[in-house]
Amino acid sequence: MKKLLRKVLPHMLLILVVATLASVLDGLISIFMMNSIDAVMEGNRVAFKEDVVKLIIIALTLLPFSLFLSYSKGIFKRRAVTNTKVDYISRVFKKNINEFQRDNNSKYVSALTNDIITIEANFIEGVYEVIVSIVNFIVAFLVIGYISPVALGAGIGIGILSTIISTLLSKPLQKHHSKRSELYESYTSYIKEVLSAFHIIKSNNLTEKVQDDFYKKSHAIQEKGYVIDKISTYITSLQNLNMSLTFMGIVGISTYMAITGSLTLGGVILIVNNVEKLMMPLIQLGEWMPKIFSTKSLFIKIDESLKNQDNYEETLEIDGFKDAIEFNNVSFSYEDTEVLKEISLTLKKGEKYLIVGPSGGGKSTLLKLLRKYFAPQGGTIQLDGINLKDVKKESYFTFIANVEQQVFLFEDTVRNNITLYKDYTETEINLAIDRAGLRDYVDGLANGLDSIIYDNGKNVSGGEKSRIAIARGLLAKSDIIFLDEAFASLDSAIAKEIEKTILNFEGVMVVNVSHVVFEETKKHYHDVMVVKNKGVYSL
Numbered sequence: 451m452k453k454l455l456r457k458v459l460p461h462m463l464l465i466l467v468v469a470t471l472a473s474v475l476d477g478l479i480s481i482f483m484m485n486s487i488d489a490v491m492e493g494n495r496v497a498f499k500e501d502v503v504k505l506i507i508i509a510l511t512l513l514p515f516s517l518f519l520s521y522s523k524g525i526f527k528r529r530a531v532t533n534t535k536v537d538y539i540s541r542v543f544k545k546n547i548n549e550f551q552r553d554n555n556s557k558y559v560s561a562l563t564n565d566i567i568t569i570e571a572n573f574i575e576g577v578y579e580v581i582v583s584i585v586n587f588i589v590a591f592l593v594i595g596y597i598s599p600v601a602l603g604a605g606i607g608i609g610i611l612s613t614i615i616s617t618l619l620s621k622p623l624q625k626h627h628s629k630r631s632e633l634y635e636s637y638t639s640y641i642k643e644v645l646s647a648f649h650i651i652k653s654n655n656l657t658e659k660v661q662d663d664f665y666k667k668s669h670a671i672q673e674k675g676y677v678i679d680k681i682s683t684y685i686t687s688l689q690n691l692n693m694s695l696t697f698m699g700i701v702g703i704s705t706y707m708a709i710t711g712s713l714t715l716g717g718v719i720l721i722v723n724n725v726e727k728l729m730m731p732l733i734q735l736g737e738w739m740p741k742i743f744s745t746k747s748l749f750i751k752i753d754e755s756l757k758n759q760d761n762y763e764e765t766l767e768i769d770g771f772k773d774a775i776e777f778n779n780v781s782f783s784y785e786d787t788e789v790l791k792e793i794s795l796t797l798k799k800g801e802k803y804l805i806v807g808p809s810g811g812g813k814s815t816l817l818k819l820l821r822k823y824f825a826p827q828g829g830t831i832q833l834d835g836i837n838l839k840d841v842k843k844e845s846y847f848t849f850i851a852n853v854e855q856q857v858f859l860f861e862d863t864v865r866n867n868i869t870l871y872k873d874y875t876e877t878e879i880n881l882a883i884d885r886a887g888l889r890d891y892v893d894g895l896a897n898g899l900d901s902i903i904y905d906n907g908k909n910v911s912g913g914e915k916s917r918i919a920i921a922r923g924l925l926a927k928s929d930i931i932f933l934d935e936a937f938a939s940l941d942s943a944i945a946k947e948i949e950k951t952i953l954n955f956e957g958v959m960v961v962n963v964s965h966v967v968f969e970e971t972k973k974h975y976h977d978v979m980v981v982k983n984k985g986v987y988s989l
């Protein structure tokens with residue numbers, strides 16, 4: 451909340467300056483109007499004419515300021531909303547990989563859509579309204595004070611009462627906004643699940659159940675929105691009642707002062723005119739302050755969800771993988787499930803390792819430790835003699851490539867999908883394509899490397915996706931390639947062919963976690979290891 455305000459401070463100051471100038475000009479219009487009415491009452495034609503000319507000049511000057519004020523609001527909102535979104539996404543990418551994977555990513559989608567829309571409607575819009583209202587209130591306050599301190603005293607009373615009411619009433623709103631945000635999160639997750647399971651739902655005749663569940667979830671959100679609107683209406687009604695009573699009071703006081711001769715007719719008109727200008731900002735403040743306060747819970751929720759539990763400071767950069775990765779008595783547990791216990795092993799540069807074992811044995815966990823998604827709770831993993839825990843992730847990730855069963859492809863050219871938007875020469879790209887066995891695929895495309903891959907590879911086969919992932923690793927000149935069930939969904943002939951290609955990579959260490967084991971390729975690995983019963987054993 452505070453960070454966002456700091457970032458848009460110059461825009462807020464601009465609004466403050468423009469709103470102040472516009473409001474002062476408006477106040478001057480009231481004063482010259484009062485003077486012109488009093489001049490008419492006194493029969494002073496010369497003074498009347500002068501005041502009317504001044505009135506017209508000020509009214510014309512006010513026009514560009516009013517336009518600029520609404521323009522500044524647009525700029526302020528655009529900047530504040532963009533900033534909130536960009537800041538959010540950059541903080542999401544600061545999450546640790548394992549902590550991000552532990553969450554359902556609908557949480558982030560919901561925050562980026564629903565929560566940010568609420569922040570825009572209640573906080574960002576609210577900040578603008580509050581600045582303008584405060585400025586208008588102060589100017590109307592000074593104008594009335596200039597004519598009648600008594601009426602001004604009444605104005606102070608309204609201000610204090612109104613602020614107290616707004617603050618007290620914003621508490622229940624905060625709670626409901628936070629609850630609605632949670633409902634949105636679960637709703638977004640549900641929609642994602644239902645749309646991904648479209649064919650399963652249709653082919654198992656589950657449409658009615660889905661529609662029923664969908665109704666319940668949508669209804670819960672609408673119900674919460676209804677409660678929020680209801681509370682907001684109560685708040686606004688109370689504020690309006692407060693304003694109406696005070697308005698009547700001030701008009702009564704100024705009329706009485708006119709009857710007793712302590713105020714001119716122009717003065718009464720000025721006060722009546724400015725009481726409204728004093729009231730409107732207060733009504734606005736009464737409406738917007740609870741909305742602004744209610745978003746506090748959303749900012750807190752977003753902050754909490756973006757915090758990393760593990761904030762270990764990595765200090766070392768590496769310039770490549772030179773010798774070996776060693777596990778020294780490494781133990782790892784998920785909460786209370788111990789998966790690996792005091793394992794020791796050495797993986798050497800350029801060598802190829804096949805990791806097998808029963809389901810749930812801990813193969814993926816071993817790979818996650820190697821990929822630095824987790825750090826072990828016991829023992830150490832040494833990379834060329836230094837503790838992997840101390841190596842900066844970005845630095846380590848430069849030298850490793852991951853090939854998984856699910857390969858993510860961007861909706862972009864084959865070239866950009868292979869280079870991952872980094873600069874390489876045509877020779878380097880072509881070499882990687884040849885070594886990954888992608889030559890036939892690329893040559894068969896109408897536009898070669900400039901052909902577009904659509905919708906996460908709808909027009910690319912499973913084997914071609916794996917080869918693209920391998921070409922990425924080769925091009926990045928990775929020293930280590932980790933494969934995680936990379937061949938699981940491939941035709942065995944294609945899988946064997948890709949595996950053979952990888953086994954021939956010189957100088958590259960390969961760690962292949964796989965259920966799919968081919969006898970003819972198995973013998974080409976330097977070591978085949980089984981991960982089971984919390985240990986790792988060479989076959």
Ligand SMILES: Nc1ncnc2c1ncn2[C@@H]1O[C@H](COP(=O)(O)OP(=O)(O)OP(=O)(O)O)[C@@H](O)[C@H]1O
Nearest residue numbers: 784785787789807808809810811812813814815816
């Ligand atoms: N994020 C997690 N939180 C809690 N427990 C987990 C988590 N990930 C894995 N486990 C548990 O740790 C154990 C090892 O899981 P792991 O995924 O490493 O096994 P695996 O050998 O790769 O299994 P599979 O071959 O079925 O993929 C399993 O009992 C699993 O339930």
